[in-house]
Amino acid sequence: MTVISSETDVDNLTLVIVAEFEAGVERVWETWKDPRKLERWWGPPTFPATFTRHEFVEGGESRYYMTGPNGENPHGWWRIDVIEPPRRIAFVNGLAGDDGEPVPGVEPMPSHVTFEPAGDRTRMTAVTRFVTVEQMEQMLAMGMQEGMTQAIDQIDAVLQLVSAT
C-alpha cells in the first residue's frame, strides 16, 4: 500500500498525505526534481501536466499546463520557497492564466513536503494548507473533478461515523 494515510482537516483547511515508496530518498527526490519525471505524476491521469519551466532551487519558479480530455489547458505555477535536497521542499502552487503567468490576486496554495528514509523505503509527507475556500475550488477546477465519485463514498463514511457517535 503506497498511501499510508491521508487526513483532511476541515477545521484548519489542511490536507496531510503520508506515503511510502519502494525506493531510496534520492530516487523519490528525482521524481520532483526532474521535470520529465514530475510531469508523469503531477496531473491526474486524464489531465497530464507539461512543465515548460522548472527551477528546482530556492526562489525558483515553475510553469506548467495540463491537457484535459477535451483539449482544455489549465495553467499553473510554482514558487519554491525552501529546498533542502533531498529532504524537504516548501513551495506554493498557484493558478495561471492562458499566458501561463500567475493570475494576480489569486493566492497560491502552500505545500510542505518532507522525505525520510524508512528502512529501504522512503516516507513522504505532504502537507497542503488552503488559504481560502475560493482558492481550494479554483485549484479543484483545474481538471481535478475526477476523484469526485470516490470522494463521495468517503463522505458517506465520514457521515456514518458522525451518526454513530
Place this chain on the structure above:
Amino acid sequence: MVVGLLTDADADRVFQALADGTRRDILARALTHEQSVSALARQYAMSFAAVQKHVAVLERAALITKERRGREQIVHGNAETVRGAVELLDAYEQLWVQRVTQIAGLLAGEEGVER
C-alpha cells in the same frame, strides 16, 4: 466552478463555524439527534447565552436548523451542508492520492533500468 453544494461564501461560513471545538461538538450531537438549546447548554461549562451564540454561528452556516417548539428551541443538524464541506477537501485529497499512486508507478517502472 461550484464543487458540490456550497457557494464560496457559504463554504467560508461553514469552515469558520467548524473551527471551534464546542461548535463541532454541538453539531455532532445535533446530527445524531435533535436537541433543545437548553439541553445542549447543560452539556457545557458555559453560560446559556454563550451556547446560544455558538448555535447561532452554526445556524448562519446552515450546519444546523433551529425551530421553536412551544417554549423550547430545537436544533437539528444539516447533513447536506456537512457533506458539501467534506466533499471539497476530499476531492483535493483524491488528487494527492492519485499523485502518490503515479509516483509509485513511475518508481516501479524505473526499477529495472536504474537498479
